[in-house]
Amino acid sequence: MAKQAVRFSKKKRTQYRFQKLKMCKKCNRYSVLNDENCPKCASEFVGIESLVKSIFKNRLLTESIWILIIVCMGIVAAPTVETLYYSLIAGVIFVISYVLLTSIFMKSEYFIQLKKLLRVDFKKIQAGIQFDSDLAKEDVKQDQLAPAYEKLREIGDFMDNDQVKIRRVMVLNEIALRSDMELELEELIPSSYDKDFVKYALEVLKINRTLITKKCIAYFIHYRDAVVIDFGMDSLISVAGTALRMKLYILEFSGFIEEFLDYFPKERLLRLCNIVHANPDVEWGSLEEKTKRLVAMKYHYDPDFKRFVS
Amino acid sequence: MYSIVFTSALVLILIWKIYKLFKNKRSSGHFEDIDDELVIMLNEGDSIG
Ligand SMILES: [Zn+2]
Numbered sequence: 001m002a003k004q005a006v007r008f009s010k011k012k013r014t015q016y017r018f019q020k021l022k023m024c025k026k027c028n029r030y031s032v033l034n035d036e037n038c039p040k041c042a043s044e045f046v047g048i049e050s051l052v053k054s055i056f057k058n059r060l061l062t063e064s065i066w067i068l069i070i071v072c073m074g075i076v077a078a079p080t081v082e083t084l085y086y087s088l089i090a091g092v093i094f095v096i097s098y099v100l101l102t103s104i105f106m107k108s109e110y111f112i113q114l115k116k117l118l119r120v121d122f123k124k125i126q127a128g129i130q131f132d133s134d135l136a137k138e139d140v141k142q143d144q145l146a147p148a149y150e151k152l153r154e155i156g157d158f159m160d161n162d163q164v165k166i167r168r169v170m171v172l173n174e175i176a177l178r179s180d181m182e183l184e185l186e187e188l189i190p191s192s193y194d195k196d197f198v199k200y201a202l203e204v205l206k207i208n209r210t211l212i213t214k215k216c217i218a219y220f221i222h223y224r225d226a227v228v229i230d231f232g233m234d235s236l237i238s239v240a241g242t243a244l245r246m247k248l249y250i251l252e253f254s255g256f257i258e259e260f261l262d263y264f265p266k267e268r269l270l271r272l273c274n275i276v277h278a279n280p281d282v283e284w285g286s287l288e289e290k291t292k293r294l295v296a297m298k299y300h301y302d303p304d305f306k307r308f309v310s
Numbered sequence: 311m312y313s314i315v316f317t318s319a320l321v322l323i324l325i326w327k328i329y330k331l332f333k334n335k336r337s338s339g340h341f342e343d344i345d346d347e348l349v350i351m352l353n354e355g356d357s358i359g
Pocket of ligand 1: 024038
């Protein structure tokens with residue numbers, strides 16, 4: 001089946017994750033998606049921060065009403081005119097101190113209110129994310145892969161489980177990936193072997209090697225037998241080839257690289273020689289020896305390798 | 311006498327308020343912690359997928 005050509009919208013970034021939470025007040029439902037309006041009732045979502053602020057404001061309003069009642073009662077109950085004036089002045093000083101104190105401690109009060117709201121509404125948030133997840137499922141069913149992926153990407157910020165990761169990977173495997181796409185790989189590594197993930201990772205490797213990180217290479221090494229069964233030896237050779245991207249990776253995975261040295265294309269081997277040659281102080285172990293031997297055997301006539309052949 | 315009672319009442323309310331504010335200040339932390347707590351809560355015994 002031909003892969004779908006799609007364009008993802010840019011991922012919205014916030015300083016904190018919780019800032020992505022929003023609520024439809026009409027449906028009383030949370031969401032983590034990018035939509036501005038509730039897909040169910042079309043009313044506008046309210047961000048969690050505005051929600052906390054409005055709760056905070058309501059609390060202050062209730063408090064101030066109580067304070068006013070107390071001060072007014074004090075003034076009304078004053079037995080003499082003198083005490084009445086005294087109560088009035090005391091009341092005003094009291095109100096000013098109350099307001100000042102509250103504003104000084106605004107930040108911690110806001111923090112506590114936010115924490116409280118998240119704890120109290122935790123079940124609701126969970127249900128909201130489940131609803132978002134169902135929307136993504138619906139998108140997949142209707143072959144709307146870009147919106148489905150965008151939804152799963154947002155959900156993935158909150159749900160760190162294999163199920164969500166694999167669903168994202170499965171959608172990505174149906175899409176024609178391009179190097180200008182904002183792709184993720186390390187974030188999608190599942191906790192056990194998954195064929196879909198490996199398929200996706202090998203696709204990513206072709207278009208953007210920089211996404212193949214240490215954790216990803218370690219995953220391939222850990223599940224190498226299964227990878228070879230499903231995708232053949234060439235896939236491991238390509239992964240070992242990407243490990244030549246950085247000096248640090250070469251040192252970390254020298255054993256793995258050494259295994260596939262004979263199978264590397266010339267360009268990869270040249271890169272390895274360059275790095276080894278440029279860092280004579282580094283302890284490369286048997287990798288250096290084996291590389292030298294291979295170059296002497298296979299490329300001694302090649303002018304590109306001339307400076308490495310002694 | 312009345313002034314003393316009224317003033318004491320107001321001062322008591324203020325002290326109680328200050329106590330609450332300081333208590334909240336002590337138990338407040340970083341927003342990163344809220345983020346972590348939220349993710350941990352959501353992923354504990356999760357069924358969303
Ligand atoms: Zn709604």
